Amino acid sequence: MVTASLASAIIRSASAQCTQRSSSISRLSPALNANPLGNRCRHYFSSLPNDAPSSRSSPSQPNTIESYVSGPTTHFGFTSVSINEKERKVRQVFENVADNYDVMNDFMSGGLHRYWKDELLKMTGVGPMAKVVRRRASLNYAANSDLKSGDGMNGKAAVLFSILDVAGGTGDIAFRFVDAAKCEERSKSSGSDEISVTVCDINPEMLRVGESRARKRFGSAILDETCALKFVEGNAQYLPFDDNSFDLYTIAFGLRNVTDVDMALRDAYRVLKPGGRFLCLEFSHVTNLPLAKLYDLYSFNVIPQLGQMVANDRDSYQYLVESIRKFCTQEELVSRMETAGFEGVQFTNMTGGIVAVHEGWKPL
Numbered sequence: 464m465v466t467a468s469l470a471s472a473i474i475r476s477a478s479a480q481c482t483q484r485s486s487s488i489s490r491l492s493p494a495l496n497a498n499p500l501g502n503r504c505r506h507y508f509s510s511l512p513n514d515a516p517s518s519r520s521s522p523s524q525p526n527t528i529e530s531y532v533s534g535p536t537t538h539f540g541f542t543s544v545s546i547n548e549k550e551r552k553v554r555q556v557f558e559n560v561a562d563n564y565d566v567m568n569d570f571m572s573g574g575l576h577r578y579w580k581d582e583l584l585k586m587t588g589v590g591p592m593a594k595v596v597r598r599r600a601s602l603n604y605a606a607n608s609d610l611k612s613g614d615g616m617n618g619k620a621a622v623l624f625s626i627l628d629v630a631g632g633t634g635d636i637a638f639r640f641v642d643a644a645k646c647e648e649r650s651k652s653s654g655s656d657e658i659s660v661t662v663c664d665i666n667p668e669m670l671r672v673g674e675s676r677a678r679k680r681f682g683s684a685i686l687d688e689t690c691a692l693k694f695v696e697g698n699a700q701y702l703p704f705d706d707n708s709f710d711l712y713t714i715a716f717g718l719r720n721v722t723d724v725d726m727a728l729r730d731a732y733r734v735l736k737p738g739g740r741f742l743c744l745e746f747s748h749v750t751n752l753p754l755a756k757l758y759d760l761y762s763f764n765v766i767p768q769l770g771q772m773v774a775n776d777r778d779s780y781q782y783l784v785e786s787i788r789k790f791c792t793q794e795e796l797v798s799r800m801e802t803a804g805f806e807g808v809q810f811t812n813m814t815g816g817i818v819a820v821h822e823g824w825k826p827l
């Protein structure tokens with residue numbers, strides 16, 4: 464298959480993974496307001512209309528003559544569009560691709576996206592962390608023999624580790640967390656779970672596909688009884704969650720689609736608990752020239768054609784390719800994360816910089 468052979472050529476010529484550290488800038492952490500998610504088993508709707516700018520932060524201001532006439536603009540692939548237009552168009556793209564999204568990911572990347580997502584999972588440390596959390600909970604229950612899991616919580620165990628996967632789409636990343644934390648097993652033996660995984664996405668179509676995949680794969684108890692897995696509609700720029708709610712925030716192949724990246728980074732910081740961790744897996748900039756040429760050739764010539772052949776939708780896949788080229792460089796994203804308040808920011812290139820994982824911490 465053409466994609467598979469191109470993908471393996473790309474892997475062969477890709478340089479080894481490289482991690483770069485950047486100096487972290489200390490910042491004052493905002494007032495602590497420990498307010499863990501209490502709305503278990505409830506599906507959220509964004510508290511703000513998706514097109515409305517948040518009262519928490521202002522949208523980009525006009526900075527060109529044209530933008531004073533037509534309002535602030537941004538890019539949609541290689542085209543310049545108004546801010547509202549971008550959000551509408553991105554929504555349309557993912558509405559169009561929702562049903563074919565998972566198949567197309569395999570076609571376009573020759574299966575590589577699975578490897579990148581598995582690497583992201585390893586970097587989050589969710590598997591080992593879940594073991595520690597579950598062990599600690601069972602020791603607590605054993606030490607207080609009267610205290611059963613969930614006593615005092617209306618029969619529900621208190622959530623000790625909460626994960627938010629933003630722009631989570633059809634659930635690929637969240638399902639890895641559920642597997643690593645053994646939430647499915649737990650849902651078959653208990654009515655509650657100390658670990659919670661929330662998928663948040665702006666697009667109800669992507670969430671619909673994700674939720675139906677989750678029911679098929681894990682059964683319904685995880686969604687309706689233990690509520691260890693939730694699907695919530697919301698915009699990364701003004702998430703429908705309380706401040707200081709999550710231990711881990713991930714966003715995979717989502718940040719470049721968000722209209723105002725800085726606003727999304729600030730909101731990620733807001734919803735993380737102090738000491739919480741942010742990880743972003745995103746297409747990035749290839750560092751090796753011959754690989755960059757091969758990758759350009761493949762992206763611009765093959766991917767839109769594949770979109771046409773498999774999903775009967777060339778334009779959406781043309782946008783995906785262009786949006787990757789317009790997204791900021793590895794170093795720019797480090798600096799934007801630091802500006803949002805994250806500390807210990809670093810990135811890891813994979814497959815020669817075709818993708819990169821950026822990570823940072825919300826300080827205590």
Ligand SMILES: C[S@@+](CC[C@H](N)C(=O)[O-])C[C@H]1O[C@@H](n2cnc3c(N)ncnc32)[C@H](O)[C@@H]1O
Binds near residue numbers: 629633634697698722
């Ligand atoms: C390329 S998909 C990635 C899905 C999933 N994370 C994965 O890796 O398979 C991008 C997702 O970002 C979502 N998205 C775009 N803009 C968003 C926003 N402002 N807030 C939340 N989600 C957004 C889209 O609806 C889409 O589901």
